[in-house]
Amino acid sequence: MNAQDLIGAPRELQTPRLLLRAPRQDFAAAFVESLNRSLPGLRWIGWGQSAQTVEWGRAFMDKGLAFVERGDGLIFYVFEKADGAYVGRIDLHSWDFEAPRCEVGYVGDVRSAGRGLMREAVLACVDLAFALGAARVQALSDAGNDAALRFVEQALGFTREGVLRFYERDAQGRLGEQLMFAAYNPAAH
Numbered sequence: 422m423n424a425q426d427l428i429g430a431p432r433e434l435q436t437p438r439l440l441l442r443a444p445r446q447d448f449a450a451a452f453v454e455s456l457n458r459s460l461p462g463l464r465w466i467g468w469g470q471s472a473q474t475v476e477w478g479r480a481f482m483d484k485g486l487a488f489v490e491r492g493d494g495l496i497f498y499v500f501e502k503a504d505g506a507y508v509g510r511i512d513l514h515s516w517d518f519e520a521p522r523c524e525v526g527y528v529g530d531v532r533s534a535g536r537g538l539m540r541e542a543v544l545a546c547v548d549l550a551f552a553l554g555a556a557r558v559q560a561l562s563d564a565g566n567d568a569a570l571r572f573v574e575q576a577l578g579f580t581r582e583g584v585l586r587f588y589e590r591d592a593q594g595r596l597g598e599q600l601m602f603a604a605y606n607p608a609a610h
Contacts, residue, residue: 422521422554424492441497444485448498449478451507455530499542508533522557540576556609564598573602
Protein backbone atom coordinates (compact mmCIF):
# COMPACT_ATOMS: atom_id res chain seq x y z
CA MET A 422 0.00 0.00 0.00
CA ASN A 423 1.23 3.53 -0.83
CA ALA A 424 0.12 7.08 -1.63
CA GLN A 425 -0.78 6.03 -5.18
CA ASP A 426 -3.52 3.85 -3.71
CA LEU A 427 -5.01 6.96 -2.10
CA ILE A 428 -4.60 9.03 -5.26
CA GLY A 429 -6.49 6.34 -7.17
CA ALA A 430 -9.15 5.86 -4.48
CA PRO A 431 -12.79 6.77 -5.17
CA ARG A 432 -13.70 10.43 -4.73
CA GLU A 433 -17.33 9.55 -4.19
CA LEU A 434 -19.03 6.93 -2.03
CA GLN A 435 -22.69 6.09 -1.62
CA THR A 436 -24.62 4.45 1.18
CA PRO A 437 -28.35 3.76 1.25
CA ARG A 438 -29.07 7.29 2.53
CA LEU A 439 -25.93 9.27 1.82
CA LEU A 440 -23.60 10.66 -0.81
CA LEU A 441 -19.98 11.22 0.27
CA ARG A 442 -17.87 13.45 -1.97
CA ALA A 443 -14.32 14.80 -2.06
CA PRO A 444 -13.81 18.52 -1.31
CA ARG A 445 -15.27 21.03 -3.78
CA GLN A 446 -15.58 24.79 -3.70
CA ASP A 447 -19.36 24.63 -3.83
CA PHE A 448 -19.38 22.74 -0.50
CA ALA A 449 -17.81 25.70 1.36
CA ALA A 450 -21.05 27.51 2.23
CA ALA A 451 -22.78 24.39 3.61
CA PHE A 452 -19.66 23.41 5.55
CA VAL A 453 -19.23 26.87 7.10
CA GLU A 454 -22.93 27.15 7.95
CA SER A 455 -22.73 23.77 9.70
CA LEU A 456 -19.50 24.68 11.47
CA ASN A 457 -20.93 27.96 12.75
CA ARG A 458 -24.18 26.31 13.87
CA SER A 459 -22.30 23.47 15.59
CA LEU A 460 -19.67 25.57 17.42
CA PRO A 461 -20.62 24.62 20.99
CA GLY A 462 -19.88 20.96 20.22
CA LEU A 463 -16.63 21.69 18.38
CA ARG A 464 -14.57 22.99 21.27
CA TRP A 465 -12.32 19.92 20.91
CA ILE A 466 -11.30 20.82 17.32
CA GLY A 467 -8.69 23.47 16.56
CA TRP A 468 -10.53 24.93 13.56
CA GLY A 469 -13.86 24.79 15.42
CA GLN A 470 -13.14 27.52 17.96
CA SER A 471 -14.80 30.50 16.29
CA ALA A 472 -17.26 31.39 13.57
CA GLN A 473 -15.83 31.27 10.07
CA THR A 474 -16.61 32.90 6.73
CA VAL A 475 -17.38 31.34 3.37
CA GLU A 476 -14.02 32.68 2.13
CA TRP A 477 -12.31 30.72 4.91
CA GLY A 478 -14.38 27.70 3.87
CA ARG A 479 -13.22 28.00 0.26
CA ALA A 480 -9.58 28.11 1.36
CA PHE A 481 -10.26 25.09 3.61
CA MET A 482 -11.70 23.23 0.60
CA ASP A 483 -8.62 24.10 -1.48
CA LYS A 484 -6.30 22.76 1.24
CA GLY A 485 -8.40 19.62 1.55
CA LEU A 486 -8.42 19.00 -2.19
CA ALA A 487 -4.62 19.43 -2.36
CA PHE A 488 -4.29 16.98 0.57
CA VAL A 489 -6.34 14.40 -1.35
CA GLU A 490 -4.60 14.99 -4.70
CA ARG A 491 -1.14 14.52 -3.12
CA GLY A 492 -2.22 11.17 -1.68
CA ASP A 493 -1.85 12.37 1.91
CA GLY A 494 -5.32 11.11 2.81
CA LEU A 495 -8.98 11.11 1.87
CA ILE A 496 -11.68 13.64 2.76
CA PHE A 497 -15.40 13.29 2.23
CA TYR A 498 -18.24 15.76 2.69
CA VAL A 499 -21.47 13.96 3.48
CA PHE A 500 -24.92 14.84 2.11
CA GLU A 501 -28.32 13.20 2.35
CA LYS A 502 -29.44 11.70 -0.95
CA ALA A 503 -33.09 12.55 -0.37
CA ASP A 504 -32.77 16.32 -0.07
CA GLY A 505 -29.07 17.22 -0.39
CA ALA A 506 -28.86 18.32 3.26
CA TYR A 507 -25.32 18.64 4.59
CA VAL A 508 -24.51 15.98 7.21
CA GLY A 509 -20.81 16.27 8.02
CA ARG A 510 -17.15 15.82 7.11
CA ILE A 511 -14.94 12.73 7.39
CA ASP A 512 -11.24 12.34 6.77
CA LEU A 513 -8.88 9.39 6.66
CA HIS A 514 -5.48 10.82 7.56
CA SER A 515 -2.12 10.02 9.19
CA TRP A 516 -1.56 7.01 6.94
CA ASP A 517 1.27 4.63 7.74
CA PHE A 518 1.63 2.50 4.63
CA GLU A 519 4.00 0.02 6.27
CA ALA A 520 1.66 -0.94 9.12
CA PRO A 521 -0.76 -0.30 7.20
CA ARG A 522 -3.09 1.98 9.14
CA CYS A 523 -4.76 5.36 9.22
CA GLU A 524 -6.76 7.57 11.52
CA VAL A 525 -10.35 8.62 10.95
CA GLY A 526 -11.71 12.03 11.93
CA TYR A 527 -15.27 13.25 11.64
CA VAL A 528 -17.46 16.23 12.41
CA GLY A 529 -21.23 15.99 12.11
CA ASP A 530 -23.77 18.77 11.71
CA VAL A 531 -25.86 19.16 14.88
CA ARG A 532 -29.02 19.18 12.75
CA SER A 533 -28.46 15.57 11.71
CA ALA A 534 -27.61 14.22 15.17
CA GLY A 535 -29.41 11.14 16.43
CA ARG A 536 -30.37 9.71 13.04
CA GLY A 537 -27.40 7.40 12.50
CA LEU A 538 -26.23 9.32 9.43
CA MET A 539 -22.68 9.99 10.60
CA ARG A 540 -22.39 6.38 11.78
CA GLU A 541 -23.40 5.20 8.30
CA ALA A 542 -20.93 7.58 6.65
CA VAL A 543 -17.97 6.85 8.94
CA LEU A 544 -18.43 3.10 8.58
CA ALA A 545 -18.46 3.50 4.77
CA CYS A 546 -15.11 5.30 5.03
CA VAL A 547 -13.71 2.61 7.33
CA ASP A 548 -14.80 -0.01 4.78
CA LEU A 549 -13.01 1.98 2.06
CA ALA A 550 -9.82 2.11 4.15
CA PHE A 551 -9.99 -1.66 4.60
CA ALA A 552 -10.63 -2.18 0.87
CA LEU A 553 -7.52 -0.08 0.14
CA GLY A 554 -5.47 -2.37 2.38
CA ALA A 555 -5.51 -0.81 5.85
CA ALA A 556 -5.18 -3.37 8.62
CA ARG A 557 -6.54 -0.94 11.19
CA VAL A 558 -8.36 2.37 11.35
CA GLN A 559 -7.82 4.25 14.55
CA ALA A 560 -9.59 7.18 16.17
CA LEU A 561 -8.29 9.50 18.85
CA SER A 562 -10.58 11.47 21.10
CA ASP A 563 -9.98 13.91 23.91
CA ALA A 564 -10.63 12.13 27.20
CA GLY A 565 -13.15 14.82 28.15
CA ASN A 566 -15.21 14.64 24.97
CA ASP A 567 -17.94 12.34 26.28
CA ALA A 568 -20.13 12.53 23.16
CA ALA A 569 -17.23 11.53 20.89
CA LEU A 570 -16.22 8.71 23.22
CA ARG A 571 -19.75 7.28 23.17
CA PHE A 572 -19.97 7.63 19.39
CA VAL A 573 -16.70 5.87 18.57
CA GLU A 574 -17.17 3.05 21.05
CA GLN A 575 -20.93 2.46 21.00
CA ALA A 576 -22.13 3.64 17.59
CA LEU A 577 -19.05 2.70 15.55
CA GLY A 578 -18.06 -0.35 17.59
CA PHE A 579 -14.37 0.54 17.78
CA THR A 580 -12.28 -1.11 20.50
CA ARG A 581 -10.85 1.12 23.22
CA GLU A 582 -7.11 0.43 23.31
CA GLY A 583 -5.75 2.86 25.86
CA VAL A 584 -5.01 6.32 27.16
CA LEU A 585 -2.27 8.51 25.71
CA ARG A 586 -1.25 10.86 28.52
CA PHE A 587 0.20 14.27 27.71
CA TYR A 588 -0.26 13.36 24.05
CA GLU A 589 -1.12 16.77 22.59
CA ARG A 590 -2.41 20.18 23.46
CA ASP A 591 -6.13 20.71 23.23
CA ALA A 592 -7.74 23.58 21.33
CA GLN A 593 -7.29 25.80 24.41
CA GLY A 594 -3.57 24.99 24.62
CA ARG A 595 -3.73 22.64 27.62
CA LEU A 596 -1.71 19.44 27.57
CA GLY A 597 -4.20 16.62 27.78
CA GLU A 598 -5.09 13.00 27.35
CA GLN A 599 -6.36 11.26 24.25
CA LEU A 600 -8.11 7.90 24.17
CA MET A 601 -7.12 5.53 21.37
CA PHE A 602 -9.77 3.41 19.65
CA ALA A 603 -9.40 1.11 16.64
CA ALA A 604 -11.31 -1.03 14.19
CA TYR A 605 -9.50 -3.99 12.65
CA ASN A 606 -9.66 -5.34 9.13
CA PRO A 607 -10.69 -9.00 9.39
CA ALA A 608 -8.90 -9.69 6.08
CA ALA A 609 -5.55 -8.28 7.27
CA HIS A 610 -2.58 -10.56 7.65
